[in-house]
Amino acid sequence: MKIAQVTPLYEAVPPKLYGGTERVVAHLTDALVELGHEVTLFAAADAATRARLIPVRDQAIRLDPTALKSDLAAHMSMLSEVLERVDEFDVIHFHTDMIHFPFFARHADRTVTTLHGRLDLKDLPGVYEHWGEFGLVSISDDQRRPLPLANWRATVHHGMPAELYRFSPAPQGYLAFLGRISPEKRPDRAIEIATRLNKPLKMAAKVDAADKVYWETFIRPMVEGNPLVEFVGEIGDHQKSAFLGGAEALLFPIDWPEPFGLVMIEAMACGTPVVAFRCGSTPEVVEDGATGYLVDTVEQAIAAAAHAHQLDREAVRARFELRFSATAMARRYLDVYGDLLARRPFAEAPLDDVVTPLRPHEGRSFAGLA
Known part of the structure; x- marks a missing residue:
C-alpha cells in the first residue's frame, strides 16, 4: 500500500524534546515501513524516519531560532506539496487537524484524518459538519464526546516502539x-x-x-x-x-x-x-x-x-x-486504510480503453479494468 503521512510542523519527527503528535506520527510511519508498506512522510527536514521523506521546511518550527516565522504559511506550503502528489498515494493520512479540508475536498475519499487534540471548542462543530466527507479517527472514545455526529471511522489508541x-x-x-x-x-x-x-x-x-x-x-x-x-x-x-x-x-x-x-x-x-x-x-x-x-x-x-x-x-x-506497541497501532490503522479503500468507488476506464484493440508491442495500462 502506498501511504502518505502528513504531520504538523511544530516539532521534529520525532520531537527532540517535548511533543506528542509528531512523536506518534514518527512511530506510526516507521512501523508501517517495517510491515512492508511504501510510506512517504511530509515533514520538516530534521525528521528521522525510515520512510521516504519529503522535506517541506528546513526545520521544525518551535526550536527554529528565527525570530519571525509563520506557522500558517509553513503548513499551507506543505499542503500544496501534498496536493501536487495526491495521485501517488492510495491513502493520505493527515494529522493536521482540519486545515487541509478546503484543499482536499475533491480527494476526501482517499484521506484519513486523525484528530489529536481536544474537541470541546466553540467553532469546531460547524467545520466538521461542513466538511463531513472526511473520515475521522479519534485517539480515544472519550475524545469524541463533544462531536458525536462527526464522521468517525475508528478509534486507534497511540502506540510506541517497545x-x-x-x-x-x-x-x-x-x-x-x-x-x-x-x-x-x-x-x-x-x-x-x-x-x-x-x-x-x-x-x-x-x-x-x-x-x-x-x-x-x-x-x-x-x-x-x-x-x-x-x-x-x-x-x-x-x-x-x-x-x-x-x-x-x-x-x-x-x-x-x-x-x-x-x-x-x-x-x-x-x-x-x-x-x-x-x-x-x-x-x-x-x-x-x-x-x-x-x-x-x-x-x-x-x-x-x-x-x-x-x-x-x-x-x-x-x-x-x-495494547500499546507501535506495531499494534500500525495494524489498527491498516484496518482503517483497508476500510477506506473498500469504500472507494471503482474507477472504470473510459470506453475507448475497453474496446480499442492493442497494436503489437503497444504498452497500455489496464489499471482499473475488471
Missing part, C-alpha cells in the same frame, strides 16, 4: 511527573501528593510561553520551597527510560478531558504503574489495579501512590506490549 524503552524491574523510591507545566495538567496536585507522602518527586516538564505566568507565580514557588521536589526541565526520548523507570509511579493528576496522554504508556513501557485521575481518556488507558490506579480525589491518589510499588512491573510492561 524497544525504545527499557524495562526497570525495581524502582528507586521516587514519584514522577512528566509533561507540561499548565493548569490543566495539575502539577500542583503532583507536588501535594508527594509532599503528603513525604516521598521525593522528580518533575520533567516543559514551560510554554502561554504558561509562563502560571509557572512563575504558582508552581515555581511550590518547587523551590519544597526539598522533596526536583525540577529537571524538558527531557528527550533517550532520557525517559531512566526517568520513568526509576519511579515507583507516574503521577498523572490531570484536570481536563485529556484526549490520550502519551506519557501514561511511556511509563508502562518501563514497567512503571500510573496513578491517574479519572478524566478524559484515562479509563481507556489505565487498567485499574493492574497497570495503575484510577482516582477521583487527591486523598485517593495519595493512597494509590503509596501502594503502587506493590503492582507487578513485569505485568505492566506486558500489557503495554499487547
